[in-house]
Amino acid sequence: MNHSVYENTKKETWGILLLWACFALWVMIPCYLLGYQQAPEETLKMVLGFPSWVFWGIAVPWLGSNVAIVLFVCFGMAEDPLDAHESVGTNATSPKGEPEK
């Protein structure tokens, strides 16, 4: 078995959880401050046609997430060989996991 996949995937998992948490905060904080703290009757603030809380709390982080995902995939994820010591194809197996004759 290629041990690097196990080690690298563990590191990548922490990176992914961290990114998820960052975007959760980036979305929730502006939406809460600009969206939930404003009464519906107040004058609508818009940015590029979006309500301002949608623009700063969802549209901008969404674009930011695309950039972050590209960077993470390019620089944070290893290209591990997945079948270094195994054949690429699969076989019908017996219940014990042995290839059928």
Next chain:
Amino acid sequence: METLLPWIQEASQPKTEHQSALISFAVYMLLVFALAWLAGRLRKGKSEFMSEYFLGSRGLGMWAFALTFAATNASGGSFMGFPALIYSHGWILALWIASYMVVPLVTTGLLAKRLNQVSRIAKAVTVPDILRERFGSSSVGLVATGLLTFFMFFYLLAQFKAGSQILATLLQDMPLFQQGVLWVDGWKGNFFLTQQTDADYLLCLLLFASTVIVYTTYGGFRAVVWTDVMQGIVMVIGVVIMLFLVLYQVGGLSQATQKLAQLEPPKSGTIRVEWKEPILEAGRIPKGVWLQTETGDLVRLAKPLEMQQGDTLSEPVEVLIETNSDTYLTVDVWDLSTWGKTLIQGEPTGYARGDGSKGVYVSAPGPSKNSELGYLSIGMAFSFFVFWAFGGAGQPSNMVRQMAFTDSRVLKRSIIVISLYYTAIYFPLVIIFCCAKVMLPGMEITPDRIMPEMARTLSFAAGVPWLTGLIVAAPFAAVMSSVDSFLLMVSSGVVRDVYQHHVNPKASERAIKWLTYATTTLIGIAAVMAVLNPPTYLQNLIVFATGGLAGCFLMPMALALFWKGVTQKGMIAGMLGGCITHLSLYVIGYLMYDGFKVYSFLGIQPFIWDVLGSTMATLGVSKCSKPIATELITRYFGSPR
């Protein structure tokens, strides 16, 4: 005075027929069959039936992996239920769906690489296969198969009904379809199971089910993936075309948002019509017709208004009461003043939050019919941010795809493609259906029809009616791409995990092949039989199934892949722990609300409790039970410690 009934018949005629939409939709269906046929032909050259039929020989490249993953995740809900929610609650749905910005990374990045590696070492073809081989235990495999088949079948039922409903919406005004409905109506009464089924629904169910069952059975996983790729492309093209058309026709996004900010939620109530003379002949005014009341209010019929011979006063009928004066300019109002007076009965009911308020569709937490707290509290918004991302990672249908990609370079590129794909689908859907609220008033009576209605409105206004067929093919494609995947998963569970591993391990390739064809077909037929008289709580069934699958499989699978200390008993306890927590919340919900509803303990998404239950059971039982054999740990982790 003009006679009432002929006038109603004349006014009820569809303003436009769209045969061109039917033709473009038929072309799309032909392409689906052509791809399935090609996939079936290609499979005949392969020596290993099981791995090719259920996993496409692990040969998925970037586009195939990315689009089958994206298309399978986008079920009918994305194109029917989600637009209906946006239409009903406005911009707040952007926050509800915001987690999709990180869904591709979390659902594919967390488990995919390791899952793919372990499935290769185990030579696994299905999700229960992986768990069985990883723990060297057929009991683990059987529990996984049982849970997967149980929850997946519920999902299958829901999608079969959704597919039939979409088809009915698409075809309802077409003369050829109406003839087909009359034909079905002629024989359905002869069979016990179909006596109570609506003829139009039954015809669509048979059309939809036969299409999916045939191409999935014949083509297997490769056909499912190829059709998913085409369906994924159809979906994104449909959304992009709609986005451009809607922004052009509504006069730009700023214009739409400003108009949306001026809207107040409608009210609901009942009306009766007081006829000047007794009705001469029985008839009905169809659902959806706009009427003006004696007091000048504009109402839309939520149910047909029945007229019986000799009536001078109609029965009360539910209506939506429009509260925005601009609506008069955009809808076709039937004038019944020649024949009688339309009167509102009693006090109309407003929204629990947002009644009489402008600005609720553009602010948080959004208007709500039932809750004074609004549609989406900040706590629930966060819960959904967790659920979409991690719930997706726990779906076995995603895990199967993660077993099938070629190498980690394909995975990396696919994550980027899926991210861009979801950006191009989900955020534009919010924009499109916020604009729809401005363009098409009164759709609250049938919110699930907003997608095809918008497709038709936009296409006809742009002078390209054939586009309707292409655009409404998008939700149909979404349902099909989910149904075919789930059909194959249930079938693989039965053939591979039950028959081949427990009934006849020495079955020949030929026997397995024919058993697979027969099982896929039979499961499809069983699902059709189960939805002939469809359950009422359909959306709840989908939530029940997806939540249950994620609760049972997310943490046990993650721990099986990353933690050496999990034991066989710990794994079984984890899967059952998730299942028991999930079912318990539904039982409590049933007792509390007297219906098929889940109980959200402390107001938190039930999925989070399922995952907690599953994690605690896995960890607790693993600590107290006998460790698995050292050879198995070495095999899957490279070293015993």
